[in-house]
Amino acid sequence: MTTHIPSSPEGVRIRDLTEADIPAAQAVMMRSVTEDFGATYDPVVHADIDDITGWYVEPDGPFLLVAEDTITGAVIATCGIRGGALKEGLSPEHLVERYRNGRTGQLVRVYVLKEHRRRHIARALVQAVLDRARTEGHYDTIALHTYPHSPGALPFWQSLGCEVVEDDVNGTTRAIFFELPLTERTSL
Template sequence: MQPYCIKVATENDLGSARAVMLNALYRDFGTGYVPKWHEDVIDLTGHYLTPERHVLLVAADEEGAVVATAALDSRGPRHPEWLVERYPSGRTAQVRRVYVDPEHRRRGLARALVTELLAFARTDGAYHSVYLHAYRHSPGALDLWRALGEVVWEEDDVVHFEIH
């Protein structure tokens, strides 16, 4: 892995982090910004910087440009009911917004970011499980998540994981 600086995001990083996220939503997912799904991308401070049990990580290249993001919050899945009950908000660490700019992919950066998120979740003490969902068409995502956890449910386009 080339030299990257992985750190907890500060207010100064938020514009660049948001750009990485929005680029992924438009380029990789084709959905663009959808308020009911992506409200956290606009309010990064309220979702990740302010709450004590939440975190937003960024990875910067040698020039200091943010090239990847990863976040963790205490909000479990929204549906279906059985998944909400299995991964309740407050006791579930949800991995979110793991995005790497295309020119920096395949270098272990996403795995390094997730390793840091998992360390953060372990220090919290109140999290009982780590959950995430990924889209089948997300570049490289399913291979990473299968290596780190197990599938708990598959939908047409979404795969839900519990991370060990």
């Protein structure tokens, strides 16, 4: 499926991930993980980055979009959706159960390289993912989580009308969990 976004930010084209994009998408994701979160590689947490094809290309439902700089052709941002089941032991148990039904999509890997931020790329990517998810009909609700130390993340998600379903900042995950309903067009 080709995703066309007429309202993409100037100089940016949002499109489906191609096989040729995988190394660049992985580089964007790992750079964001290490620079923005100060995290180190974890094969459990980052399994989807290691196997983008297995997580986002082959299954029915999940997908990954990229933002491409129209001048250089470089992949500068990513955003995807996958089945909403959370990893047991890494997420609050009641949310693991809540999302086990198969009708929740997990909005993931919303990363924009630092030098391309403040251009509304993340907003356009999220809108494109939500529009496609709505059209394809695999999910009723979109869930996501973020961390308070992620640059600009909390104000960004709140500006999109995301509803907090769990604030675990002082718990095991140190994350805040949000949901977005897909029953009507979410205007970002």
